[in-house]
Amino acid sequence: MDPFDSSESLEGPSKAVATTAEFSEPWSRFSAWLECVCVVTFDLELGQAIELVYPHDVKLTEKEKTSICYLSFPDSYSGCLGDTQFSFRLRQSVGRSSSWFGQEDVYNRDAPVTLQKEHAHLHGYVYFRQVKDATVKRGYFQKSLVVVSRLPFVNLFHSLLQVIAPEYFEKLEPCLETVCNEIDQWPAPVPGQTLNLPVMGVVMQIRIPSKVETAEGSPVKQQQTENLLPAPTVLPSVHELDLFKCFQSVLIHVQMLWELMLLGEPVVIMAPSPTVSSETVLALVSSIDPLHYFGDYRPYFTIHDSEFKEYTTRTQAPPNVILGVTNPFFIKTFQSWPHIIRLGELKMSGDLPKQVKIKKLAKLKTLDTKTGIYTAYKTFLHKDKTLIKRLLKGIQKKRPSEVQSAILRRHLLEQTQSFILPLEQYLETLMPPQRSVSPWKTPPQIRSFNQDEFMKTLEQAGPQLTLKGDFTGLYRRFFKSPNFDGWYRFRHREMSQKVECLHLEAICAAKKENPTSSEQLEGSADVDQR
Template identity: 50%
Template sequence: MTDGVNKFIENELGDAWDSFHNWLYCICVVTFDLELGQALESIYPRHVTLTKEEISNVCYLAFPDSNSGCMGDTNFIIRLQNNQGTRNLKSEYKHYNSKCPTALQVDGSYYWGYVYFRQVKDISLPRGYFQKSVVMLSFLPFNNLFSKICSYIAPEYFENGEVTLEAVCYNIERWPRPMPGATLNLPLLGSVFQTFIPLATSSNSTLALLSEPGDNQIQTHVEDLNLFEILQPVLSHIHLLWELVIVCEPIVVLASSPTHCSSMVLALTRLICPLQFCGDYRPYFTIHDSEFKQFTSKAQGPPPVILGVTNPFFGKTLHHWPHTIRLSDDLTHSQKYKLKKTAPTRMIDNTPGIYTAYKPFLHKDKNIIKKLLSGVNSKRPYEVQTAILRRHLLELTQSFMIPLERYIASLMPLQRSISPFKAPPSPLPFNPDHFFATLDSAGPQLTLNNTGIKGDWTGLYRKFFRSPNFKAWFNARYSDLTLKLQALQTEALSNADLKDWVQGRPEVEVVDMVLRLRNKITKCEQHDIPVHDSIKEKLNHRLDEIVTALPDDLKNILQVS
């Protein structure tokens, strides 16, 4: 496609590229330049801009950073900081986030990157190798869908050149917007990807497909990690890893391939679903990253981050990190990793395993491990094994969080403390000692009696309270309580007899009430206060009642007719 045709398309679409950005931010092509090293060759659509730091990070993350060579084609996932703030973030994502599960929500601080790297011998090139990557950047964590799409379009691009990626952009521009709860058909280069984005309230994340797939139809989940396949080598230590993740301990995953380390990092963050992992995590990270010094600093100590790395140099630079998972090159998963109960202060031992001095607060559930291992012997399908593992981890996380959910609900002030004529009360403060006092009668042991998981729950909660996971969860729940109190106070105001209240009131109080009502109505219309439409109508009616009782001169001051 000529530049003239390309410019014509862009001019014709104008702001319509907004539809493309509902799904992707851009598509980058990274190549190896003899003078520059890894360099950005092109970006699609043409109008998209990245900062110098973002370009540098994308370029280095687009190629494997290891001694393995990674010949042929390699697929992996990256996550990097968005240095442009929220100005390049779609406003529609706010509505999307309110409908989808936490694991699929947009975090505007980061881009997700889906990488397809090809390295093959080519004697016609100066280095003797063809080395190039296609990288799809998005704010949506659709790891399965976008990985498959990238694997679909990259070979076409390597074969046919830039006309392929221009056609891809044009196709994506015509896609429907991402809608949780809907089956979506996404035409792309002659095929149709059919997918389903689950709702936050749905317990079933399977595809709700409308029909049997046609010859050109590709059905795929937006996010579908095979947890059991990834975690099988560390299965006997799954409860230790669950603890490390829920309290946001720093973990480094060292592998020979970015495919392996990125899969393991993503699997670790999913161990605590439906609780959202709120520490930082980078499925694949290199020594050239702009945050390398921050993550490797010994002065400040390791941050709450899960890093996936391939360069052996990290074995030395991250020796002060308390927890390391060394992955094997063996992909058969027949090997079971041993637990090395020492901190990886001297990474001389290169054997696969989990290196940590962490002492778990809880005992492991041997029954679930036996059940899964027996499934290996009986050749139980991975999909079934993953479902069993997910259910167990879900029950474990929910049992841990239910006492907290109950306690946070108890922080709600009594209904009688809500007055239509006063500001809504605040939720009661969180008191750890009051929470611990509830554990004997409402602790996790009540729902985990049959699993054999016992231990120092109080100690684990204390450590959890110092983690980003707790802070994010608590802030969200506290905000929910605050909004609920505002909604209850707004409802009380809508039912108040303001006709009677206004009698004999000083004008300053009446004016203040008019302004408060207007403010409430505005917040309700902007959905800042979650109330039914009937409450908004009542508020408008109350406002009219007060205005009717005002003298004309005051009406004029308030610009009310």
Template identity: 65%
Template sequence: MLGAVRDALPSPRCLPLARRLPAPWRRLRSSAHPRRWFGSRRRSPPPLRRPVVSPGGGGARSRGSRRRGRAEAAAAVPRGGGSAMALWERGAGGAAEAGEDAAEGPERGPPLLPWDHFSAWLHCVCVVGFDLELGQAVEVIYPPHSKLTDKEKTNICYLSFPDSNSGCLGDTQFCFRFRRSSGRKASVCCFLDHLDRDLPVYLKKDPAYYYGYVYFRQVRDKSLKRGYFQKSLVLISKLPYVHLFRTVLKQIAPEYFEKSEAFLEAVCSDVDRWPPPIPGEVLHLPIMGVVMKLRVPTYRDKPGTTPIVQNMHQADAQISMTLPTVHEVDLFRCFCPVFFHIQMLWELVLLGEPLVVMAPSPAESSETVLALVSCISPLKYCSDFRPYFTIHDSEFKEYTTRTQAPPSVILGVTNPFFAKTLQHWPHIIRIGDIKLPGDVPKQVKVKKLKNLKTLDSKPGVYTSYKPYLNKDEEIVKQLQKGVQQKRPTEAQSVILRRYFLELTESFIIPLERYVASLMPLQKCISPWKSPPQLRHFSQDDFMKTLEKAGPQLTSGLKGDWIGLYRHFLKSPNFDGWFRSRQKEMTQKLEALHLEALCNENLVFWSQKHTEVETVDLVLKLKNKLLQADREHLPVKTDTLKKLQAHIRDIILALPDDLQDILLKTGTT
């Protein structure tokens, strides 16, 4: 959005303040605060640059080699990703157009290098094997330059293998989530983080966590001392695209176990040719002879829809498969063992209550936890959740201590040891083996926690929680009828997802309406004052609005809605949602303030004020431009161009010596 503005208006941050100001103003500031303004000799750190490693291993390349590498990487992008590549290069600050390595910086971002395409999707690929002396061990990390701390490697080792008595013979797929080590440097691909702003809130990356997507194989092998071949292929990513990476592993893992490391290098090279994951674009992702067609959702999409638009740049004959979703799990299959209690589970997740899912295998555990987290969509689940959690996890003591109340977290476990360790948790879901579609589940009453003694206890929900809302019998009958009529599980999942969506929207609309009323009126915005603040959120005032504009307008469910709201307002999910809305509205106020400034005659104002005040205004306007770019303010391009013209006109009205200084220092 600000590419043209940045080209014509370089950032003043790249110059010392002393060089940005006219001589009289410099002297004034220097005498007042000599050390504050000019005493520090600290320099900005050099821009991050990742050593580039070839697929075969090699060391860092020369500057010329890097330029050639960028050209090769750009040329290798499939034609279907052309528009995506263009946006990516614009997001990098136009460095490709400028043709300079010197274009790097915090506002522009580094130019694309080999493996930057790969890093937009994955952090690395790991192979975890079993060693008789060491136990689980990371055998391969690819690309070789990928960084993982020892703590992260240990977590990956234990989370990549089943931790239960089920045996898991054959092939098993599941996923886990683990905390990144503190003190890690920012990724060299952080300039792509602006893509996050167009994602729905529940798909935005959490910089504190990684996802691990696992394909585990365990087969008998008499040639090995242990008698079994045990190995996991693991994709480590910041992206919560469960369905996409599950599909990728299905394509590559079986062949990898036959062909080993050379095949893995070819897979990573394919991923490095993928276009960036731009929300709203139809992407074609080639992987070992297969082309996947998919679309990453945007926040503008109507909730509950998964549009796939035909891409005219690539013939459908070349598409091997179309993914209807990148992130959704089979909701009905996951909830089938406990679907009589889905409404109560929705309340528990909404309120951020501590939940444990006890399952016989990591596959059932991880899918059920992900289904629980997604049931309050489009709200984001703001607490921690672990689709698969083991006794070796680095947060095991933190989450199992009895010295304090259980934290707001959802854990998926398989080890029988947890039946005793987590017995003090208030809400436990016991999942048996997930049955095939067509089996009619029996209605199971909510059980008391004292009845849960071992992991082998009967499936069900163990809690003393009393739901705020009356049970919706209609959705239960509809799902039961679908099972009896052998309705496809995909159709059952659509019904269930729509039910959760309507329930969540009915709950959140009154909150949205009230929070919108906290926004100051536009007439309160003055160009010569700071933007006004949002009004304070009052729980009592909000509760008063529910009588006439509550959830009863959109939902037929009866019950204690007031009690549910009071509980929700104390939860981490409300805190996360309200912070997000605050940020959006504050940015809107900043954008309106910018528009108000642009509508003023700033040249006339500058003629009535001193040169020092005029220069100060120019610098403040420049900072406004930088803020609009940095925070992605919802400002029209015309407004930004108009503000740039104001800055230029103000400078041209100043004496020649000041013009020269301000023009040279990149103030226009």
């Protein structure tokens, strides 16, 4: 049976699906979390091929199917035996809409910008198994179970796969039908609430952070039937990776990596496996939280990717993208890129992780296997030696990795917040005074961002950091980055909405004070909208 043929149906998730109208009702809960679940297998004649897609009626384009196929298997150079987990991100085909039925705006309104559902990209979370199997012609069982979503919840979806994938590889299709039906019963993702998500006899308890965090999350009202479920497995975070584990071999270069991410510089991560590749890219992107990374990023990228030519052309400057790769072929392809981080398996020097060194780009030779950060970049700020000593001492004292990660994450968060705070304070001065909002006039304009004017404010209101360095140079470079452009557009839109709200409030207040002027006010409001 062709899993893409919606004219046929199997028992399970697709049984009740006949028309688009019927599809939207039973699958709206499933679609709030996932686009689909795919099974990718290795076919001797076709190579990687999609074996199954649930729901059967999901509308993936041929381009998306091909991308998912290639991104769901480790590169042959990785030699991944056993079970491997990693993630990828792909561009959605033009013209295809989301299957999350009109709920995106509600969720995105309350979620932090870094956790909002994406409109133009899909995230894939992979559980790949490769084991010897004498019953298969090739001698190996090779299959991937892939969860595709618009939500960047790497920790949640990898935990979900750890529950369902081993069971699926044993029992195959009927198991997947049951899982999809269970996910279709989950409560909607609501920022700020504690949610219980039951699947295959396990209950995962999560909390999605809200835009305005409170000290305690509001628990969801539990249904009585949930009392019969086992005690939940509490996930500390839906999205946070073990930062310390990801950065162990580059701890002394954390300041440089933070600046490269802040400035949206083109970076290639060359890793020994898709797991290291994808975790490193995601850790780098999260290192500038709560600032949203507005460049493109691909946790795992292959030569079969539809954007391969776009990203590897030498006729123009490299794009603002972070690429995670495992194929040595990319060493030659990306020789013209300004920043290349070559990672290997973690090695120890005594009881400390061996740190990779900064190397000149000219030393990056074809198929060179030496680890290192190949770049000519000079940091604007000095590295924080106190932080590095604290983390290295933590290794010697065998401090738990989650504690080390918390120390590192707090440091990066405070550094980003301190960098953004002067920009936020300057934005407040661009807002029109409230007294200028009149019901009889169109809403006042927000003043334009003036870089030179902002730079003058740094003398009194610069970043409150113990770090020393060239903050002026860093801000000027930041102004040229996609992260500044994206941040400013996002904040300007929020400010414009605030001015509009103040204007409407002024109109309502004037109507109450002088009801006879309501027609004139309504005419004024019509002019504003035009």
